[in-house]
Amino acid sequence: MFSYYLELAMRSLRRSPGLTLLMVLAIGFGVAASMITWSVFRAVSGDPIPGKSSQLYTVLVDNRGPQYNDEGEPPEALTYTDATALVAARKAAHQTLLFDVAPSVLPEGNQSIPFIADGYATNADFFGMFEVPFEYGGPWHASDDEGRAAVAVISHELNQQLFNGADSVGREITMDRHTYRVVGVTAHWDPQPRYYDVFSGNQFGDPVQLYLPFTRAVDVAMDTSGRNNCGSNVDFGTGRDAWLHGECVWVPVWVELADQAAATSYREFLTRYAAEQQRAGRFHWAPNVRLRDVNNWLDHMHVVPPESRISLMVALGFFVICLVNTIGLLLAKFMRRAAEIGVRRALGAPRREIYRQFLIEAATVGLVGGVLGLLLTALGMFGVGLLFEPEIARLAHLDFSLVAMTLLVAVVATVLAAFYPTWRAAKVQPAWQLKSN
Amino acid sequence: MTLHPMIAALRRHKAGVVLIALQIALTLAIVCNAVFIIGQRIERVHRPTGLDENNLFLVSQQWVGAPSGDDPGSVEKLDSMQQADLAALRGLPDVASVAPINSLPLLNSSWNGAVDLKPGDKGQGSFRGTRTTYYFSDEQALSTLGLRLVAGRNFTAADVGHQGFRDQGEPTQVILTKALGDKLFPKGDALGKVIFLNGATTPTTIIGLVERMQVPGTGSWTNAFVWNATLAPTRLDANFARYAIRAKPGRLDAAMRAVTPALYATNPLRVLDDDSVKSFADIRAEAYRADVGMAILMGVVCLILLAVTAAGIVGLTSFWVGQRHRQIGVRRALGARKIDILHYFQIENLVIASVGAVIGLMLAVGLNLLLMKSFEMDRLPAAYVLIGIVVVLALGQGAVFVPARRASNVPPVVATRAA
Numbered sequence: 001m002f003s004y005y006l007e008l009a010m011r012s013l014r015r016s017p018g019l020t021l022l023m024v025l026a027i028g029f030g031v032a033a034s035m036i037t038w039s040v041f042r043a044v045s046g047d048p049i050p051g052k053s054s055q056l057y058t059v060l061v062d063n064r065g066p067q068y069n070d071e072g073e074p075p076e077a078l079t080y081t082d083a084t085a086l087v088a089a090r091k092a093a094h095q096t097l098l099f100d101v102a103p104s105v106l107p108e109g110n111q112s113i114p115f116i117a118d119g120y121a122t123n124a125d126f127f128g129m130f131e132v133p134f135e136y137g138g139p140w141h142a143s144d145d146e147g148r149a150a151v152a153v154i155s156h157e158l159n160q161q162l163f164n165g166a167d168s169v170g171r172e173i174t175m176d177r178h179t180y181r182v183v184g185v186t187a188h189w190d191p192q193p194r195y196y197d198v199f200s201g202n203q204f205g206d207p208v209q210l211y212l213p214f215t216r217a218v219d220v221a222m223d224t225s226g227r228n229n230c231g232s233n234v235d236f237g238t239g240r241d242a243w244l245h246g247e248c249v250w251v252p253v254w255v256e257l258a259d260q261a262a263a264t265s266y267r268e269f270l271t272r273y274a275a276e277q278q279r280a281g282r283f284h285w286a287p288n289v290r291l292r293d294v295n296n297w298l299d300h301m302h303v304v305p306p307e308s309r310i311s312l313m314v315a316l317g318f319f320v321i322c323l324v325n326t327i328g329l330l331l332a333k334f335m336r337r338a339a340e341i342g343v344r345r346a347l348g349a350p351r352r353e354i355y356r357q358f359l360i361e362a363a364t365v366g367l368v369g370g371v372l373g374l375l376l377t378a379l380g381m382f383g384v385g386l387l388f389e390p391e392i393a394r395l396a397h398l399d400f401s402l403v404a405m406t407l408l409v410a411v412v413a414t415v416l417a418a419f420y421p422t423w424r425a426a427k428v429q430p431a432w433q434l435k436s437n
Numbered sequence: 438m439t440l441h442p443m444i445a446a447l448r449r450h451k452a453g454v455v456l457i458a459l460q461i462a463l464t465l466a467i468v469c470n471a472v473f474i475i476g477q478r479i480e481r482v483h484r485p486t487g488l489d490e491n492n493l494f495l496v497s498q499q500w501v502g503a504p505s506g507d508d509p510g511s512v513e514k515l516d517s518m519q520q521a522d523l524a525a526l527r528g529l530p531d532v533a534s535v536a537p538i539n540s541l542p543l544l545n546s547s548w549n550g551a552v553d554l555k556p557g558d559k560g561q562g563s564f565r566g567t568r569t570t571y572y573f574s575d576e577q578a579l580s581t582l583g584l585r586l587v588a589g590r591n592f593t594a595a596d597v598g599h600q601g602f603r604d605q606g607e608p609t610q611v612i613l614t615k616a617l618g619d620k621l622f623p624k625g626d627a628l629g630k631v632i633f634l635n636g637a638t639t640p641t642t643i644i645g646l647v648e649r650m651q652v653p654g655t656g657s658w659t660n661a662f663v664w665n666a667t668l669a670p671t672r673l674d675a676n677f678a679r680y681a682i683r684a685k686p687g688r689l690d691a692a693m694r695a696v697t698p699a700l701y702a703t704n705p706l707r708v709l710d711d712d713s714v715k716s717f718a719d720i721r722a723e724a725y726r727a728d729v730g731m732a733i734l735m736g737v738v739c740l741i742l743l744a745v746t747a748a749g750i751v752g753l754t755s756f757w758v759g760q761r762h763r764q765i766g767v768r769r770a771l772g773a774r775k776i777d778i779l780h781y782f783q784i785e786n787l788v789i790a791s792v793g794a795v796i797g798l799m800l801a802v803g804l805n806l807l808l809m810k811s812f813e814m815d816r817l818p819a820a821y822v823l824i825g826i827v828v829v830l831a832l833g834q835g836a837v838f839v840p841a842r843r844a845s846n847v848p849p850v851v852a853t854r855a856a
Binding site: 019026033177244310322 | 453600602605706710741
């Protein structure tokens with residue numbers, strides 16, 4: 001029966017090509033618009049580290065006080081003083097701190113063309129906490145942090161560029177005229193959004209190219225290439241040292257806490273730390289600290305660009321209108337065949353069969369619309385670069401799940417839209433149709 | 438013609454009527470808001486920065502293995518490297534003027550702080566301040582950027598100092614934008630007054646006011662101080678430097694090409710890549726890329742939406758015309774003119790579209806409230822909705838015309854034929 005209904009559907013669709021084309025176009029455009037915006041939205045709003053996002057927390061301490069903080073919220077990163085003190089306290093299972101660096105890198109044995117590589121100065125815990133995969137070697141050790149060692153981890157991409165992808169562990173690279181020994185090469189790793197560095201606005205930045213010990217970077221006075229927020233009431237004095245130990249915030253700190261109990265006790269520790277600073281006369285206000293897990297942090301920082309949300313909403317609204325349109329056109333199409341339905345019913349077809357016939361016809365329209373939608377989506381992927389920042393546009397891509405979803409959404413939506421017209425069609429009274437004809 | 442028989446007839450096509458009205462309502466709601474978004478984005482993209490943007494470009498470069506800048510000796514060394522670059526750039530034949538600067542409007546890299554009429558108190562709580570962005574440059578900033586001085590004077594070469602990137606030393610003289618000056622001194626007499634920067638205890642004198650200069654940030658977080666800029670006569674010394682360059686009229690491309698070799702000739706130990714030399718037009722395009730994209734998306738969606746809605750009306754009305762073929766024949770046979778039939782369908786559509794427009798009006802306002810709540814949008818002006826209503830009603834009339842024409846061409850003889 002299925003193939004027969006399919007044949008009937010094809011025949012019916014061919015009979016009024018204009019109407020059919022209209023429906024297919026409406027569904028195609030509707031589903032394509034929704035899918036293009038959805039592909040961007042899912043990329044920017046996804047959980048960057050599923051399974052662990054509720055165990056990683058960023059630590060914030062108010063060093064500005066109620067007069068200057070951001071409506072009661074502490075600044076979005078820590079000072080060097082607080083960051084190093086909290087990491088040294090080792091009160092969490094793992095803790096890391098980081099800042100952006102952009103050293104000039106000279107390829108080994110080549111003194112001619114330096115280039116800038118983006119990376120982070122951090123500590124050994126970083127790699128385990130954020131589940132960085134390694135291609136060769138591994139992270140440096142905690143002793144390298146303490147020993148302020150000149151070691152580095154480079155990314156798969158930088159390894160390609162510098163060493164043609166060979167196992168470069170043990171080899172040396174030159175950054176800002178200092179030599180570093182490579183201890184590890186990461187596999188391609190680019191979590192999106194880059195939750196651990198929202199502070200510097202790098203949530204959708206290009207993949208990180210290198211990592212080196214925080215202590216070493218501070219020793220060689222490597223400056224942060226990320227954000228440095230000194231607030232509006234600072235008087236820290238002159239020279240790098242004054243800045244380093246002043247009240248400017250530029251170091252995001254993350255801790256790993258296994259469960260709620262650990263989080264609670266860490267929060268208590270933080271409050272004690274801030275209270276100590278108050279007693280010491282550094283803070284003139286009651287402790288004001290925050291512990292935010294990954295999703296809470298992304299939410300707080302409004303990481304999903306408003307463009308993405310608005311365009312998704314508009315696209316969905318657009319799709320709804322296309323469906324309303326399809327309901328109307330299907331209604332017109334089905335009711336035009338009242339006589340045919342009457343004959344089928346009079347010859348003994350139960351309502352169920354009428355449902356089946358017309359829903360199959362609708363599904364055919366949906367499928368064709370979906371295929372058109374798929375083509376338009378693929379086309380639209382080229383256009384995404386027009387609409388979003390390049391760093392966000394690069395995240396949108398057509399993968400299997402998107403293809404499957406496009407077709408599924410098109411068919412399911414069309415079948416749902418067809419329910420009302422089909423119900424009307426099934427209600428056709430055979431006697432009335434036979435009489436009036 | 439009375440509306441009564443028409444309304445009675447519509448009752449027999451409830452589903453179709455509801456669908457058309459709903460479609461018109463949703464279309465109106467989305468199109469109004471989309472066009473409003475387009476309008477706002479276009480307005481944002483076209484606001485002037487206060488700069489003369491033609492023939493202006495920016496060079497961002499980093500030295501390799503430069504001194505760290507954390508002691509006076511290395512700051513001096515960095516400053517002499519910067520001065521050497523400036524001299525080389527100013528000597529180029531196609532260059533009109535050059536100014537070292539930490540950032541430019543729309544560059545999204547900024548140095549922000551606050552200025553106040555009272556000195557700072559080391560964080561004790563009396564300092565409030567007005568937010569501002571800082572541009573650190575020299576006496577050529579005004580001519581290079583094309584800023585218009587409306588009061589006071591420009592910096593002189595003697596005013597210009599230099600400091601390490603991480604040193605905090607407030608300048609003794611600044612030029613403010615008029616917007617910031619008026620905010621601090623509402624009477625408009627900011628010139629010559631004394632202010633305190635970033636909670637400093639040493640005073641700074643306002644020696645000039647420029648008409649307008651935008652902050653580097655383009656995010657919504659800068660909305661509160663987008664025209665508050667402070668120009669300081671200070672070269673910042675770090676292992677990187679930015680130079681704003683004004684090319685001689687019509688010589689932009691030549692000047693941009695000449696910069697890289699000239700800088701390498703001065704000192705080869707530096708990184709200059711494809712991104713390092715950028716025209717202001719490119720900076721502007723990058724900064725507003727998302728806004729322009731949004732406007733294009735909304736425009737495309739609106740057009741397709743109107744087309745889909747029109748097509749839907751054509752489809753359903755055609756169906757009705759087919760269904761009422763015989764009735765139309767009867768009316769014609771009873772003396773109705775072609776124009777009466779045409780008007781019947783046109784008025785029918787007008788009635789349905791008006792109902793849809795009323796619902797759409799409420800939906801449009803509702804959607805706008807939602808957008809205001811979640812996306813910091815402004816209130817939708819009534820004009821947009823009114824124009825939107827006129828557009829959807831016209832769209833309905835346009836779409837209904839073809840099927841209505843066909844209906845009016847039904848010959849009276851149809852009435853005599855068996856159904």
